[in-house]
Amino acid sequence: MIQAWLQRLARFLDRPFFPWKKLVVGFSLGQFALENWLLYRQYKVYQQTAKPKALTDEITQETFDKSQDYSRAKARFSVISSLFNEAKSMYMLYIDIFPLGWALAGAAVAQWLPAPFTGEITRSLIFVFGLSILDTVLGLPFDYYRHFVLEEAYGFNKMTRGLWIVDALKGLALTVAIGTPIGAAFLSIVHRTGSAFFYYLWLFMVAFQLLAVTLYPIVIVPMFNKLTPLAPGPLRDDVEALCRRLKFPLDELSVIDGSKRSAHSNAYFSGLPWKKRIVLFDTLIEQSSGKEVEAVLAHELGHWKMGHTTRILLVHQAHLFYLLAAWSSFIGNRSLYAAFGFEKERPIMIGFMLFNMIYAPVEVVVQLMMNLFTRRMEYQADSFANDLGYKTDLAKSLIKLQIKNLSAMDADWLYSSFHHSHPILTERLKAIGWVSDGKPATADLKEENAVKEEEVVAASGREL
Numbered sequence: 001m002i003q004a005w006l007q008r009l010a011r012f013l014d015r016p017f018f019p020w021k022k023l024v025v026g027f028s029l030g031q032f033a034l035e036n037w038l039l040y041r042q043y044k045v046y047q048q049t050a051k052p053k054a055l056t057d058e059i060t061q062e063t064f065d066k067s068q069d070y071s072r073a074k075a076r077f078s079v080i081s082s083l084f085n086e087a088k089s090m091y092m093l094y095i096d097i098f099p100l101g102w103a104l105a106g107a108a109v110a111q112w113l114p115a116p117f118t119g120e121i122t123r124s125l126i127f128v129f130g131l132s133i134l135d136t137v138l139g140l141p142f143d144y145y146r147h148f149v150l151e152e153a154y155g156f157n158k159m160t161r162g163l164w165i166v167d168a169l170k171g172l173a174l175t176v177a178i179g180t181p182i183g184a185a186f187l188s189i190v191h192r193t194g195s196a197f198f199y200y201l202w203l204f205m206v207a208f209q210l211l212a213v214t215l216y217p218i219v220i221v222p223m224f225n226k227l228t229p230l231a232p233g234p235l236r237d238d239v240e241a242l243c244r245r246l247k248f249p250l251d252e253l254s255v256i257d258g259s260k261r262s263a264h265s266n267a268y269f270s271g272l273p274w275k276k277r278i279v280l281f282d283t284l285i286e287q288s289s290g291k292e293v294e295a296v297l298a299h300e301l302g303h304w305k306m307g308h309t310t311r312i313l314l315v316h317q318a319h320l321f322y323l324l325a326a327w328s329s330f331i332g333n334r335s336l337y338a339a340f341g342f343e344k345e346r347p348i349m350i351g352f353m354l355f356n357m358i359y360a361p362v363e364v365v366v367q368l369m370m371n372l373f374t375r376r377m378e379y380q381a382d383s384f385a386n387d388l389g390y391k392t393d394l395a396k397s398l399i400k401l402q403i404k405n406l407s408a409m410d411a412d413w414l415y416s417s418f419h420h421s422h423p424i425l426t427e428r429l430k431a432i433g434w435v436s437d438g439k440p441a442t443a444d445l446k447e448e449n450a451v452k453e454e455e456v457v458a459a460s461g462r463e464l
Contacts, residue, residue, distance in 0.1 A: 058399050327355045
């Protein structure tokens, strides 16, 4: 039934001389205009000098001004980089980059590879990797500026230039190492399974994602960061006690050297349903008290306890199935291929990329709906931590993270709807019913840093 409906849709969409290319250009320019209009609305919020009422007693004017300045700098950078990317996309469409790249990939395959490896799959992989490398190279100046100028100006960048280069090379190597078998399997499934390919392709992608979730913390993360067990002490004892209380299947409790690259902080858990690993950023431990770290984890474990991770996974799989099924209506669309310079050939990978360009406006709506969905879950996880007795510690932790990360303190409602998967800080504080005690969170930070310094000095004295 689904296939029959999709086939009728495919016949309807395949119309000679349909202006697919103009449609793609229009979609791209329209999305570019929408994104920058939303950013303009948000930029006006960044220009405000008065602190949000809920944070009046919590954040100093100096911190607020610095946060606003950092947000404006990021917004200006976003405008310039998005303008460059849009110009790049338009130019590539103008010079017919797809048929040009496909021809170059064909020439490379014919010249350098033996006959058994000159088919569409090999050619498609070379084409995709070539575009990926080109995109990476063109984006290097912006990535460099973001890390070594913008982030460094506000004290967040901790990377050396050598580490930045190594990370880029590792990223490219991983793209080839993982992308080659996955891409080959992807194309092979489409070739072998006919009009029902999207069923089989969806099952393959689900299996791959589950495998990736399992292997990512074990194989990929150690390639970029060092993970060490959380040292014995009050924090470890309290976290393990919280996990036992919630019957969370904790297998490992680790600290990641996030400070190696950035001063930003975070925490997450990963692993199989019966065997989980909690990872704390060293910056989070440094910037927060033990109880505040515990409160952050109570929020994260609330997602697990209420089945949010499973629900999000199911929603993503439903979206993936819908995406692949929709693509099946375009996969043989002769007018779409012809509009982009493919009169005789209809390569599967090219068709998939063209479909994603056509589908882009729908993804904007999907992302908006996903933000509404995940925001509701964030409120629920905050409520869960609140019910466990972490209201004050959670609020203080959220405020400190906002301060240390210089995150935006307020947001335009429309910009936030499109771009924020989490409610903004003031919305979260209001939802848990927290009221300021009149003592700025920055004062707590100074006191805690002084205590930590005293502990270090005392420990050094004992060692001597």
